[in-house]
Amino acid sequence: MKNPLFKFLILNSTFFILLSAACSRKQEAPPPPPPPVNDFVLKNLVTEFPGELPTSAYAGQVQLIVFFRTDDAPCRGSIPDWNALQKEFAPRGFTLVGAVVDDRNPDLLAPEAIALGAAFPLGLADAPVVAAFGGPAALRAIPTAFLLSRDGAVARSYAGFEPLPRLREDIARLLDGQPLADRAPKVVLPEDNAP
Secondary structure (H helix, E strand, C coil), rough: CCCCCHHHHHHHHHHHHHHHHCCCCCCCCCCCCCCCCCCCEEEEEECCCCCEEEEHHHHEEEEEEECCCCCCCHHHHHHHHHHHHHHHHHHHHEEEEEECCCCHHHHHHHHHHCCCCCCEEECCCHHHHHHHHHCHHHCCCCEEEEEEECCCCCEEEEECCCHHHHHHHHHHHCCCCCCEEEEECCCCCCCCCCC
């Protein structure tokens, strides 16, 4: 194998065989979408509602599931906004569901929950409810909310406090059967203005 042309041909042939084998591998299919989360039960914390809050009662509606704490001042301060969403969109097939995440005794939580004056169903989210939304890691902030489409699929999640106009826009779009607006950050490249 002293002929350099022969070595070149052998090496290139081997390279192209390996490259074609690597490129011909089947691409793995993307993971399936998460299952709908439209059928879970919260333990009621407010006496105006039944002992359990089955979300299946709201099947076919757009739902905003808000995970929060009753002893968190910013969450308590958001109740009027959440009440406004419930009042504005309920006639169109929307329900906001408050899901309290707290490991304190429900007997202590119930008076706090009642004092909130929530105009929407409010219950205690236990471990199976949290697991249905991806487990504790999915609750990246307090509050964390999940907007569900009419078929129970998670359309969007919100970690932390989302501006009310954005929530309104997303809820209205789902109620109208429209896709949600893309919220991915846009990369703006500087124009080439070099002289």
